[in-house]
Amino acid sequence: MVVNEVSCENLSKVYSNGKEALSDISFTIPTRGVFALIGRNGAGKTTLTRVMSTLLEPSSGRATIDGLDIMEDAAELRSRMAVVPQEGKVVPWMSPVQMITAYLLWRGEAHKDAMRKARDAVAMVGIEEHANRINRVLSGGMKRKALVAMVIASGADLIFLDEPSTGLDPISRRDLWGLLTDISKDRFLFMTTHYLEEAESIADRIGILDGGRLLALGSMEDLRASMGRRYVLKFPSGTALPPFEGEMMVGRDGMTQVMTTDEGSHELSKVLIDSGTWFSLNPVTLEDIFYRKVGRKIDADNGEARD
Ligand SMILES: Nc1ncnc2c1ncn2[C@@H]1O[C@H](COP(=O)(O)OP(=O)(O)OP(=O)(O)O)[C@@H](O)[C@H]1O
Numbered sequence: 001m002v003v004n005e006v007s008c009e010n011l012s013k014v015y016s017n018g019k020e021a022l023s024d025i026s027f028t029i030p031t032r033g034v035f036a037l038i039g040r041n042g043a044g045k046t047t048l049t050r051v052m053s054t055l056l057e058p059s060s061g062r063a064t065i066d067g068l069d070i071m072e073d074a075a076e077l078r079s080r081m082a083v084v085p086q087e088g089k090v091v092p093w094m095s096p097v098q099m100i101t102a103y104l105l106w107r108g109e110a111h112k113d114a115m116r117k118a119r120d121a122v123a124m125v126g127i128e129e130h131a132n133r134i135n136r137v138l139s140g141g142m143k144r145k146a147l148v149a150m151v152i153a154s155g156a157d158l159i160f161l162d163e164p165s166t167g168l169d170p171i172s173r174r175d176l177w178g179l180l181t182d183i184s185k186d187r188f189l190f191m192t193t194h195y196l197e198e199a200e201s202i203a204d205r206i207g208i209l210d211g212g213r214l215l216a217l218g219s220m221e222d223l224r225a226s227m228g229r230r231y232v233l234k235f236p237s238g239t240a241l242p243p244f245e246g247e248m249m250v251g252r253d254g255m256t257q258v259m260t261t262d263e264g265s266h267e268l269s270k271v272l273i274d275s276g277t278w279f280s281l282n283p284v285t286l287e288d289i290f291y292r293k294v295g296r297k298i299d300a301d302n303g304e305a306r307d
């Protein structure tokens with residue numbers, strides 16, 4: 001029976017210099033949609049991406065994709081994968097269409113099909129105007145789009161993209177979100193990002209890594225539920241409030257932010273309306289969750305644990 005799941009059991013990676021980049025990672029997610037890994041520089045995102053895409057051996061533990069072991073069944077898995085590493089570079093002396101055609105020929109496609117698929121993919125990512133210019137003269141963002149086009153053209157159903165949107169302008173990034181959402185409808189996309197809004201917008205599931213440990217994993221709703229508080233109210237500091245369940249902080253803009261439960265948000269909203277205070281009420285964002293989960297750990301590591 002084929003199990004459509006990506007599963008890690010106690011996965012660890014210690015590099016040869018003794019650095020433990022992944023520590024006891026366990027999770028199971030369906031092999032569909034977008035899975036986004038977030039975490040600070042050095043958290044282990046690239047290491048986990050490389051291990052799961054069979055490019056790097058774990059030191060211990062086990063992982064499977066659709067029941068296939070990433071070590072024992074690596075060859076079979078690789079035939080279904082397309083990977084763009086964080087430092088993925090285009091071939092400078094080829095055009096996007098030439099580069100993608102060459103890649104597809106290497107994957108075993110017939111020449112005519114390869115050319116057609118390369119042109120279609122280049123059009124899909126919106127760089128058709130540059131399809132026949134050599135990659136060396138393209139901007140950084142166009143080069144990244146050419147790499148995403150290569151992955152789309154491959155037809156692989158397991159796609160690994162390490163920071164695909166780094167270096168893209170805000171409009172191109174949103175175009176890419178649409179593209180990644182589209183291609184993940186019938187494929188599995190494993191990606192990393194530093195843009196929390198991006199993970200929140202396009203990921204079906206999000207993993208938060210920190211210091212090689214998985215701090216949390218789940219859908220936005222799962223992550224909100226794990227905080228026990230689903231709403232954030234924002235209002236001018238100095239407003240008198242009754243006791244409530246939740247936590248309060250003053251933002252950089254001088255406004256007070258309260259993260260609270262469903263009930264707390266109701267009660268506080270009533271008080272703020274009655275006192276004629278302007279306020280905003282929003283669901284907890286990934287940024288709120290990230291700063292609390294990762295930021296709190298940093299404070300604790302520095303001996304400044306707070307609630
Ligand atoms: N080849 C290597 N040998 C030794 N240590 C390594 C190696 N590659 C990465 N590391 C270390 O492992 C840890 C995790 O690195 P990794 O590249 O996986 O982090 P990351 O989350 O992808 O960071 P970034 O956001 O900066 O890309 C870091 O401390 C890094 O210095």
Ligand SMILES: [Mg+2]
Pocket residue numbers: 045046047086162
């Ligand atoms: Mg990385």
